[in-house]
Amino acid sequence: xxxxRKRGEEIRQxxxxxVGQHPNDIAHLVAATFGISRQAVNKHIQHLVEQKALFVSGxxxxxxxxxxxxxxxxxxxxxxxxxxxxxxxxxxxEQKLGPLPKNALDIWHYGFTEMLNNVIDxxxxxxxxxxxxxxxxxxxxxxxxxxxxxxKKIQRELAxxxxxxxxxxxxxxxxxxxxxxxxGEGIFFSSRLFDTFCIMSGTILFDHQHGQENDxxxxxxxxIPGTTVAMRLNNTTTRTAKQVFDEFSDENYSFSKTVVPVRxxxxxxxxxxxxxxxxxxxARIERFKIVVFDFEGVExxxxxxxxxxxxxxxxxHPDVELHHINVCKEVGQMISRAENKT
Numbered sequence: 001x002x003x004x005r006k007r008g009e010e011i012r013q014x015x016x017x018x019v020g021q022h023p024n025d026i027a028h029l030v031a032a033t034f035g036i037s038r039q040a041v042n043k044h045i046q047h048l049v050e051q052k053a054l055f056v057s058g059x060x061x062x063x064x065x066x067x068x069x070x071x072x073x074x075x076x077x078x079x080x081x082x083x084x085x086x087x088x089x090x091x092x093x094e095q096k097l098g099p100l101p102k103n104a105l106d107i108w109h110y111g112f113t114e115m116l117n118n119v120i121d122x123x124x125x126x127x128x129x130x131x132x133x134x135x136x137x138x139x140x141x142x143x144x145x146x147x148x149x150x151x152k153k154i155q156r157e158l159a160x161x162x163x164x165x166x167x168x169x170x171x172x173x174x175x176x177x178x179x180x181x182x183x184g185e186g187i188f189f190s191s192r193l194f195d196t197f198c199i200m201s202g203t204i205l206f207d208h209q210h211g212q213e214n215d216x217x218x219x220x221x222x223x224i225p226g227t228t229v230a231m232r233l234n235n236t237t238t239r240t241a242k243q244v245f246d247e248f249s250d251e252n253y254s255f256s257k258t259v260v261p262v263r264x265x266x267x268x269x270x271x272x273x274x275x276x277x278x279x280x281x282x283a284r285i286e287r288f289k290i291v292v293f294d295f296e297g298v299e300x301x302x303x304x305x306x307x308x309x310x311x312x313x314x315x316x317h318p319d320v321e322l323h324h325i326n327v328c329k330e331v332g333q334m335i336s337r338a339e340n341k342t
Contacts, residue, residue, distance in 0.1 A: 011036075011044050013236075016053060016067065016137045023064045053136035071096050071134035079125050079145070085116040088130075096132055097139055103240040107193045107233055108139070110241055114186035115143050115229050123147025125226055138195070140232040149201040150227040163202055165280060168264040170206075172284060173248075173255065185255055192244050196232040200224050210239075256289040263297040273302025278309050286317050296326035306338040314339075 011034055019026045030041045045065065048054040055068045073096055077083055089112055097108060119128050125147030133140050147153075154166035173188030191197040191208040199206045202223050248257045265280045266272060272281075285291045293309070295301075314322055324335055 008044065011041075012048055015044060015048060019054065019065050019067060023066055024062070026065055048136075051136075067135040067137060069133050069135055070098065071132065073133075074129065074131045076127055076129050079120065079123070079127055083120055083128075085113045085120060088116060089113050092130075093132065093141070096134065098134055098235075100139075100235055104233060104235060104237055106241045107237070107239070108141075111190040111193055111197075111231055112141060112143075114190055115231070118150075118186060119143060119145045119147070119227070122150070122153065123227060124153075136235075138232055138234045140196075140230065142228060142230045144226060144228040146226040149225070150199065151201050151204050162267060163204055164264065164267060167204060167206055168261070168280065169283065171261050171264060172258050188255075188258075189241075189244060189248075190231070192247075193239070193241060194231045194233050195237070196230070198230040199227065200230075201227040257292070258285065258288045258290075259292045259294055260285065261294050261296070263295075266298070271300055271302065272298065272305045275304045275308040278305045278313075282309060282313050285313075286320055288320065290321045290323070292323045292325060294325050295328070295331050298331060299328060300330050301334050303334060303337070306334040307341070310335050310338040311341050 011030060014033065015026060015030055018029060022029050027038055027041045027045065030036070030044070031038050045054065049056060052068050052070070054065050057064045057066065075092065077088070089109065093112055094105075094109070097105065100108070116128070116130075119125070123145040125145040128143060128145045131140075131142040131144075148156075150170075151163040151166040154160065154169065155163050158166070158169070160166055160169070170187055173185060187199075192210070194208075195210045197208045249255055260281060262272070262281055265277055270277075272278070281293070310322065314320075327335065
């Protein structure tokens with residue numbers, strides 16, 4: 001009996017995990033995956049419908065199944081008031097997340113309070129909208145302010161040439177325009193804690209998906225006012241905040257490692273060939289002990305670029321350990337040539 005119950009729970013969890021990608025053929029997928037009849041699958045689906053985990057749309061021949069929102073909430077906060085992120089968490093958010101495992105709750109506590117604190121301290125906006133939606137499988141929270149915009153603010157404060165350079169600096173971590181009050185770690189770690197972490201501001205959309213090598217950067221065309229941060233996490237994630245912090249920390253729990261997505265230094269159709277472009281990539285990385293340059297999406301680099309990164313910088317900062325990943329043959333040859341120079 002216990003074995004049958006466990007298998008039933010496994011089948012129903014599979015339905016919940018995959019119905020989003022298969023709203024109209026989920027029954028066929030489940031039957032093929034578990035080797036059971038369509039009639040047996042329909043009993044599991046009906047059980048989930050009765051539990052209000054799923055809802056059904058359409059007639060018998062064209063039925064579509066969707067995750068039923070168990071909680072749907074939004075609220076607008078006045079930033080001119082004395083808003084405090086931990087009080088919003090305690091009074092409005094935590095109770096709406098449902099009975100989550102401790103590791104998932106810890107991730108939400110860290111990510112939500114860090115992102116709302118950024119809005120309070122840096123946005124210079126008048127209001128912030130918070131949206132929350134919880135289903136049987138995941139929670140999504142969106143935080144949207146009407147301020148200056150995160151990329152524009154960083155560009156202005158640090159005198160950068162382009163808003164996309166602000167994104168490159170955020171991707172490295174340890175970036176803050178207020179070092180007396182912020183470590184600059186919140187966005188870096190939050191982007192790696194959640195299954196989906198997205199920032200939209202100005203004309204830039206940045207999307208980090210857990211388990212995918214590439215961050216997605218896109219030009220959205222018409223500018224998006226303020227800053228919107230969207231975070232989503234599976235309710236049954238096995239990931240812990242400690243695992244993510246440990247991955248980028250040393251034995252003293254210092255934020256000592258970063259991964260630099262080199263392709264974010266490319267603007268438009270330009271090729272990374274010059275020392276000035278290399279210096280975009282190298283800005284502030286002396287603050288880390290281990291730096292991994294991710295060349296995914298970079299097809300070629302110039303001799304001067306490679307020399308500046310892998311010979312000149314390395315010679316000037318022998319205490320910084322440099323690594324490179326996802327290099328194509330041509331890029332690898334340029335790096336080797338620079339590293340082998342005496």
